[in-house]
Each structure stands twice: as structure tokens, then as C-alpha cells.
Amino acid sequence: MTTHTVFNQVPPLVGHDLADDPALLAGLEREGAGWAAGEVHELGVLAGTEQAQEWGRLANEHPPVLRTHDRYGHRTDTVEFHPAWHELMNVAVTRGLHGAPWADGRPGAHVARAAKFFAWRVDAGHGCPVSMTYAAVPALRQAPELSALYEPLLTEPVYDFGLRAPLGKRGLLAGMSMTEKQGGSDVRANTTTATPTDDGTYRLVGHKWFTSAPMCDVFLTLAQAPGGLTCFLVPRVLPDGTPNPLRLMRLKDKLGNRSNASSEIEYENATAWRVGDEGRGVRTIIEMVNMTRLDCVIGAAAGMRQGLITAAHHAAHRKAFGSYLIDQPLMRNVLADLAIESEAATVLMTRLAGAADRAVRGDTREDAFKRLALAVGKYWVCKRWPSHTAESLECLGGNGYVEDSGMPRLFRESPLNGIWEGSGNVAALDLLRAMVKDPQTVEAFFTEVELASGSNAHLDTAIRQAKDSLTDVATAELRARRIAERFALVLQASLLVRHGHPAVADAFCSTRLGGDWGHAYGTLPPGLDLAPIIERATPKIA
Template sequence: MGLLNTDLTQSVRLCNIGIVTHEVFNQVPPLIGFDAADEALLEGLEREGAGWAADEVHELGRLTGTHEAQEWGRLANENPPVLRTHDRYGHRIDEVEFHPAWHELMKVATSHGLHGAPWTSPREGSHVARAAKFYAWRVDAGHGCPISMTYAAVPALRANPELAAQYEPLLANRSYDFGLRAPLTKTALLAGMSMTEKQGGSDVRANTTQATPTPNGDYTLVGHKWFTSAPMCDVFLTLAQAPGGLTCFLVPRVLPDGTLNNLRLMRLKDKLGNHSNASSEIEYENAVAYRVGDEGRGVRTIIEMVNMTRLDCVIGAAAGMRQGLIVAAHHATHRKAFGRYLIDQPLMRNVLADLTIESEAATTVMMRLAGATDRSETAFKRLALAVTKYWVCKRWPAHTAEALECLGGNGYVEESGMPRLFRESPLNGIWEGSGNVSALDVLRAMAKEPQTLDAFFAELDAAAGADRHLDQAIAQVRDSLTDLDTIEIRARRIVEQMALTLQASLLVRHGHPAVADAFCATRLGGDWGHAYGTLPPSVDLAPIIERAVPKLT
């Protein structure tokens, strides 16, 4: 004990006299003051007919690069939402409390129309512009969930023109009006989606929630939902078994007379990531609901919403890849090892270039799908979206893991922001159908809607003759579809090859030549290893890496 006291006294004395043990150097400055609107995004914006939105995309991109906005994202995740089921007097309130930073994020998103601008300003390229803004505003993935669902709710809601006339203007209004009040008395609304049940998961036809018609034409719902994200939304699209079969309904949290609907929040989920966003289990106890679409056509009605949120899964994954890439490139630009900056070392250059190629392929196909939404290319989008959702969302976790590794141990600590990004990365592959669901959906689309396959191959063939690896890959995809006996067990391999050929077709026509050549040689030509950073020596790395380094404003 005496020795311990002596050691402590000596330690205090050393601290008091100000001994300096080391000087801090060779540490990377904070990534502040950049514009998240990168070259691949801006090129797609112009190409897909929304060049008019460039100023607003830059505005959001620069806001993403500010210390203030990044702090909002950090604080919203480090102070997750809290469920309050009752007030101090014992009254049921079923409300979720959020940190003020969450509300700042939501204000930015809604003021820029990320939740509904294409529906109220349907000019050429409106969905492309919205996709680019959604991509550029990437300080926090969690608050993007209610923004995405609100955006996606409108086309489904239009199956009931009367409801759409009442709710659509409020769902698209560029304001943020948080709180429990009757929906039609508010200045703006948020919409959620509530489908998954314990016993069914992705198999929504196994849902057991019952919908009973009432004399006034409404319905009451009794049942549960196992995974309902953003339960603080004002209205929800949900599925329940009506007398005529599985049907889509709109469920308000507050009824027109101001009383709470019988929608009970049971608990919030403790998730891997997406901590800023509340996800809940709910119970319907004779909750009032309004029918959307005909009885028995619930899946067909709500699929409109699902398809729009699948697009946002792709946008979010592409944005996440880009964020990981610029953090890695920024680190390599300022960090030295063995006497040289990392970005000047051949192997690190190989890794950064490979990450850039993957990122730009994701961004390019994302913008093409947004353009297809604007132009109502229904057949192409039906198949291409399912293919892309599977592949790009699958690529995000491995991409982020490699970007994190570029920072070494610094990337593994929370302060770097990379662990949060890594925890987000598996989500988009699960949301709106995990890998197997997406792959089987591709097979179903090709079998039931053969025109979708024709439209898909027309897109691939637009690049015929541009690259020999691509020509061979397209032929292989066609050949892989001839063996119907084993097609289901090969579904993932088929969809992967379809996604790669689609990305390659777009890159050789629209991408940077160095990126396109490297993508085709490696992803299609087989001159590639099983990890990032295995590009062949023939790849021209310099122009690819130049597109990765964030441009400071």
C-alpha cells in the first residue's frame, strides 16, 4: 500500500510540473468542409434529365460536409429514441422521444423535399433530383427511414383517390410537424409501413391480423406487427386479412376527433445499427383503418410502396459506399507510413481505386433507376430494380469493411464514424426483402412478365461491341437462363451476373473510361482476386483515385 501511495504521489507530481510525454503528429485532420455531390453523381444528374437541380444537390452536399451536420448525425445515434407508453398520470400515450439532433436532421430532409418533392413538382427529372439529394444528404441513415417511407407511400395511397386527395398534399409538404395530433389538422405528415408479423416475416400472405368492416365503411384491425420502423409517423400503410382476403389499409395514429387510435407500441427494437431511428413492435386493438385499394389486392396495392423503398435501399447503399470511400481517401491523403503518404503507396492505391470502381458502379446504376422512375420505364425498372437491390446492397458491407481497414485501428474506434457506417451497411440488404427474397423475385418477374427480360437485355445490348468482356458476359447471362430445372438453386449466381453486366453496360456508355475499363476487366474478365485491392497492374489507377479524394470547399 505504501509503494502504491508513493507511485500515485509521484504521478501527480509529474502531471503538476507539466511533463510532455509526446507530440501529436501524423494524425489526419477532420474531414470537414467537403461537398458530398461527387462527379459520378453530378454526371448522372445531368445525363438523366435533372441538371436543373445541381445547385440544390450541391447545397445539401456542402451541408453534409459541415461540422454542425455531422454532429447532428453523431448525437442522434448516441442518444437513441426512447419509448414512453404512458404519461405521469397513467394515460396511454404511445409516444417516442427523440434527441433534438434528430429533429434538425428531419427539418433539413423535409425542407429539401426528400420525402415528397417529385409528387408535387412532377417536372422532368424530379425523381432523379430527389435521388441525388437523398444520396448527398448522408450524415445519418436512420432518419432516412421515415423520409423514404413517406416518399414511397404516395403511389400506393393513390389506389384510394379520396384518401390521396386528403393526405397527399400533407405528405409532400416541405415542412416538419412532429407530434401526436389528428393528421388532417397538421401542416405536414410522415407515413410509415407496417407489414411484418412474427410468423411470416417476408411472407406477408401468412399475416394473421384481422380487418373487420364497420357500418360507416371503415375497418377495425386486431393483430400484431413484429417490425414497424418509425412508429412516430402520423399514418401507416399496413396489411390485414379482410373478408375478401389480404388488403391494404391506412392506419392513423390519431383519429379525427383527436383521440389516440388503438395502436399500441409494445417496445422498441435493440438493433445492430440504425440507432437514431426507432423500430417497434405494435399491437392493433380494434384500431380504426381506412381501406386502400380493393379487398384481396393488398400485396398488389402496397407493392407500389415497396418498389419505391427498394430504390431508396439502392440509393442508401450507394451513398454509404461513397461515404466510406471518401473517409478512406482522405485518411490516405494525410497519413504517412514508412516515410510516404499512404495514397502514394502502390498497394494502398490499388485498394482505393478498387473501392472507387465499386462505388461509381453503384452510383451510376442508382441514377439510371431513378431516371427509369421518371420516364415510367415500367418493364425495365421491374427487373433491373430487383437485380440491383440484391447486388448493390450485398456489396456495401464488404466495401465499408475495406474502407474502415484503410484507417487501421483509428477506423475501429467510434470517434472515426466508421463503426457506425459499418453497422448500417447490412440493413439495406435486409430491408424490403433479404438476398433470397430479392433473387427469387427476379425469377418471378422473368417468368410472369417476360417483357421485363426483353427490356433488361435491350439495356445491356445498348453497349454491344464496346467491350469484349461485356459481350461475353451478356452471352453468358442469356445462356444461364436456358436451364430451368436448376434455375432456382442458381438464382443468386444468375442475379449477380445480371447486376454486373447492367453496371458494366452503363459504365462503358456513361462512366469514366478508366473506371469502365477496370470494371469490365476485373468484375467480368476475371482478372481480379477475392478482395478489394487486387486490380491488375494494367489498370490506370491515377484518374480513378483522383475521383475518390473529397473536394474541399
């Protein structure tokens, strides 16, 4: 018997363009990659389809499985993935989200890639090997002879899955392997040894506690050589086709990012090629770390946008107490507050991508700005993502707490970027380290921020406070998080005042800098113009 009629339920959020984001598109144009708008929209439309979203769901519902041996007892050390994973990877690689920008001479190529990475947000897990491949190229260039062999394949837009001799494949993926049980972020405490051989290679013996995407073709890893901690290139398969003895011990059972395999590995005299000089491993691999940190910011900003548009879509179609949620004053306050945070993250992300692009092309001032601003952005945007997603989920009420909504998966992803490539403390201390080692980074940072001087009284005051925070050197380490937060807020505010929608910039400065704000989202003061802010956040369904 029919017990009720289903109504007042929100239609699926499909048939929209995930690149249809005013802050993203403005940043794409401003940072020199307007020529890529068509490609970004194409990827955004694909990301908004039911098929692509189903790939993301299936890849997480059916996580990777470790196969250490075959049926006869031979060691295989392989990981099986659901077909949806390969669909996601194929899209990402063929669209150039991996190493492709390094082979693209056009100004803005890295900005275009960042925008695509942002728009293709159907699953965070497969972004890990994509991001590491992108980041491996500049580090590998420390060994020109290796780079000449591997870089063309790392930049080739071909997804060629499977363990085979890397130079015989059509395209390669790269990972990195640094963390050990006893050290964590303190990689100088690593104990894996690297013994040189007569043929110029090294033999690695030791373990790694967290090696993500172990089915990548090559890895950059750190080990203790006779001259100290050194970076090495370690292939999964040797040039003659025999397996390199990298033993996959187990896969991590993680909070989120479940579509991606993260493993513990052991080297049993694995063959490796040195990248850079002995004893300079951290300096060599930091090129890779900085690029993956940029992707942490991009991923967090993309996650915020996804939570925001999901909440806005729900509010636009759900009625309660006689009217649509999106028309009710308190919900409008919440949505606008979430939108302000999202736009601030996106405008910062695009600016960092622009700085990275120009730094690659030899702009030393942009490189100095990026050095400081990237640490600030990594700390702050990644810190803001979990609370932002929690509030977005709450906008859906109980519907947001069930897996079908997709919000629990997004929430489980949200803490990861704050941990990956250095937790909050590591990022904040890296900010201090940059200021001490290279004072030009401070000059470049404030030169950028002060481009908005005189435009907003709250911002002018905050800039002075940020400068004053550097005077007490004795307590700087204790206050490192406060310094990073203040730097992040003045940078976001400056960018919004100069490039953002006036309503967003005004609301950001009066709340985040002016103090007229509560301790939760949805506490914006009266008098702000919320209509354009909410309109920019509401997805348009085809």
C-alpha cells in the same frame, strides 16, 4: 510534463461538398435533372459541415426512448427523440427528400430527389421515415378519395412533429407496417384481422413485429379482411383528435440504424380505411415497396461513397514508412478498387432513379426495365456494401475501429439495406418472378445492356453468359443469386462503358467480368490507369 507532440494525424473530414461526386453529377445531368444541380450541391455542402455531422453523431449516441404511459398511468404510446433527430428530419423534409417529387411536374424530379437523398448522408436512421413517406404516395393513389385528402400533406415540405389529427397538421409523414412474428417476408401468413363496420371503416386486431418510425402520422398496413389480405391506411390519431389504439409494445435493440425507432405494435380495434380492393393488399402495397427498394439502392451507394472518401481522405494525409499512404502502390490498388465498386453502384442508382421518373410519367418500356433492374440492383448493390465498408474501415487501421472515426457506425448500417424490403433471397426470387410473369422485362433489360455491345469484349461475353443462364429453367431457383449477380454486373458494366470514366469502365470489365481479380479489394491487375480513378475519389476540402 509534455510526453510527445501530436503529428501525422488526419484532419477531420469537414468542409467538403458530399455532392461533389463525378458519377453522381453526371448521372443527374444524364437522367434529366441537371436543373437541380444547385440544390443538390447546397445539400451536399450542408452535409459536409461539422454541425450536420454532429447532428448525425448525437442522434445515434442518444437513441429514441419509448414512453408507453404518462406519470398518471394514462397510455401515451410515444417515442422521444434527441433534438438532433429533429434537425436532421427538418433538413430532409424541407429539402424535399420525402414526398415532394410527386407534387413536382418537372421531368427529372424523382432523379433530383434521389441525388439529394444520396448527398444527405450524415445519418441513415432518419432516412427511414423520409423514404417511407416518399414511397407511400403511389400506393395511396389506389384510393383516390384518401389520396385527395392526404397526398397534399405528404408532399408538403414542412416537418410538423407530434401526434395530432393528421388533416389538421401542416405536413405529414407516412410509414408502413407489414411484418408479423410468424411470417417475416411472407406477408400472406399475416394473422391481423380487419373487420368492416357500418361507417365504411375497418377495425384492426393483431400485431406487427417490425414497424419502423412509429411516430409517423399515418401507416399503410396489411390485414386479413373478409375478402383476403388487404391494404389499409391507419392514422396514429383519429380525425376527432382521439388516439387510435396502436400500442407500442417495445422498441427493437438493433445492430445499427439506432437513431431510428423500430417498434413492435399491437392493434386493439384500431380504426383503418381500406386502400384498394379487398384481397389485393400485396398488389396495392407493392407500389410502396418498390419505391423503398429504390431507396435501399440509393442508401447503399451513398454508404459506399462515404466509406470511400473517408478512406481516401485518410490515405491522403497519413504517412507510413516514409510516404503518404495514397502514394504507396498497394494502398492505391485498394483505393482504386473501392472507387470502381462505388462508381458502379452510383451509375446504377442514377439509372434506376431515371427509370422510375420516366415510368411515373407513363413510359412503359422504362417501367418494364425498372421492374427487372430494380430487383437486380437491390440484390447486388446492397450485398456489396458491407464488404466495401469493411475494407474502407481497414484503410484507417486501428483509427477506423474506434467510434470517433464514424466508420463503426457506417459499418453497422451496411447490412441493413440488404435485409430491409426483402433479403437477398427475396430480391433474387423476385427477379425470377418478374421474368416469368412479364417477359417484356427481360427484353427491356437486355435492350438496355446491349446498348454497349461491341465496346468491350469482356462485356460481350458476359452478356451472352447472362442470356445462357436463363435456359436451364429447372435449376433457376437454385441459381437465382448467380443469375442476379450476373445481371447486375453486365448492367453496371454497360452503364460504365457508355457513361463512366474510361479508366473506371476498363478496370471494372477486366476484373468483375474478365476474372482478372482476387477475392478481396486491392487485387487489381497491373496495367490499369489508377490515377484518375483515385483522383475522382479523393474529397476536396474547402
